[in-house]
Amino acid sequence: MIQLTDIHKSYTVGNKQVQALKGVTLNVEKGQIFGVIGFSGAGKSTLLRTINLLEKPTSGSVVVNGQNMLSLKEKDLRNARKKIGIIFQHFNLLSSYNVFDNVAEILRMNRVPKDVIKKKVEDLLRLVGLEDKANSYPSQLSGGQKQRVGIARALATDPEILLCDEATSALDPQTTESILELLLDINRKFNLTIVLITHEMQVIKKICDNVAIMENGVVIEQGSVLDIFSNPQQQTTKNFIKTIFDDNVPSEIVDNIKQSGPAAKILRVAFRGDAALDPVLGTLSARFPVSTNLLYGSITSIKGTALGILLLHISGEEKDVEAGIQFLRDSVYNVDIVSREGGSN
Amino acid sequence: MERLAEMIPVFGQSLQETIIMVGFSLVIATLVGIPLGILLVITQGNHLFPNKWIYHTLNTIINVVRSLPFIILMVAIIPFTELIVGTSIGIEGAIVPLIVYTAPYISRLMETALHDVDRGVIEAYQAMGASRTQIIFRIMLREARPGIVLCLTIATIGLIGATAMAGAVGAGGLGDLALRYGYQSWDIEVMVITVVILVVLVQLIQSLGNWAARKLKKSS
Ligand SMILES: Nc1ncnc2c1ncn2[C@@H]1O[C@H](COP(=O)(O)OP(=O)(O)OP(=O)(O)O)[C@@H](O)[C@H]1O
């Protein structure tokens, strides 16, 4: 649905060059919810805005729905954009129009007949749960309600893609939750492809299928959310995941483990909901002369699939520990050795 | 007091002349100033129609005109005024410099009003595939309405001040009245009454403008 290939973007500020994107390649499938996460200034907004060419890349190719966006004439680009909705952190609603007109205006611009507009806007307002607010002005709405208007407006042109630039960053956790529910709902109802950027791992965890982690203008890691959560490779990714699984091992414990023998290790074990964990741990201690000790355990749902993370302290003879780890590797989703010499990660 | 009663038609006449001059120049200056104000905004760096050349030319001309006091501008463009209306005195003779004086002022104020339209909103409509003309006329001008009303209010008040000076070319109006009776004949009463009328007029216009802007501003 969306193919971004080797996107570079630099800005000239004064006489300095700022490289916002340094060769980003992404592929978003139809019907996916694709999340992009990164710290402030990583280049997320710039990347999102190259999809509808609000930002023209310095080099690289942008293909949306089979169309090479960079080769389109102004008029064709405008038509292509009608199929790409967008919502913003600060909503960007028209303050001089009421809710109905905020949604209707783009349809009027597209010369849609009046009665069709009326029906369409009413349907959309019902979809986002604002049917009783049609005559209110944006200033009379809460943040969550404003974002609902934004979503209704973005859907007015029947887009196939919805871009969300930190759509929930200005909202409190509960409102965020309800907006994410709504996005998930429309993703399923209309098989709408959604690309959303955020700096909250919660958002990714809750609704995304795939995720890309950005840092300094490059994607440092990408894949399915379940894979990334189970087996993160990059430090930044690990840090983001720590906001959900706070599995830092206190240093006193690490010191204790150091003293319990050279073969002692701390393992980060990721298991999925379907893997029966109890028998695995039981078998481990029955079959191998090792002692295990649970340091941390947490389970969370990632878009419907349960993902558990355990920190396990394992000790014993070196060869037994190795064999035990191998057994675990064969039995659960992923095993990472957090500390070899007992140092905390 | 009796003499003042006699003066009422004179005040009425002057007020009428002021209103004609202000009204006429305001309409034309607005028709010229608003498009120029739009141009000033959309030709800037990363706006809808970036064009350095148009922007800098316009910007310079407006700055030059705006730096001249009205009385000097009026004298300086006498040949132009004569070319346009055939005379440089009387009401017609005053209206041309009043327009030349006010149009750049309005375009500057318009620039500010249009600049206040949230870039994010403009971007939202660009992203939805609206054309640039649609964005100017259906988004920017509409969103800026409260600002535009205030801008025209300020311009009107500025025009009243300039009109008073136009008395110097025998254009009539309240300024001329104050000048003739007050300055030349030292008739304090007439001068005071003229001042009072001017103050009331300005107050009325400002209040009307504020009220209209508030009406239009459904937000905040
Ligand atoms: N119009 C611009 N002119 C100059 N530099 C820009 C411009 N837009 C973005 N940048 C720079 O590009 C880099 C990436 O910016 P971007 O807005 O994409 O980051 P972001 O990941 O969205 O951050 P945030 O989470 O704060 O929104 C930053 O260093 C920023 O300063």
Ligand SMILES: [Mg+2]
């Ligand atoms: Mg951003």
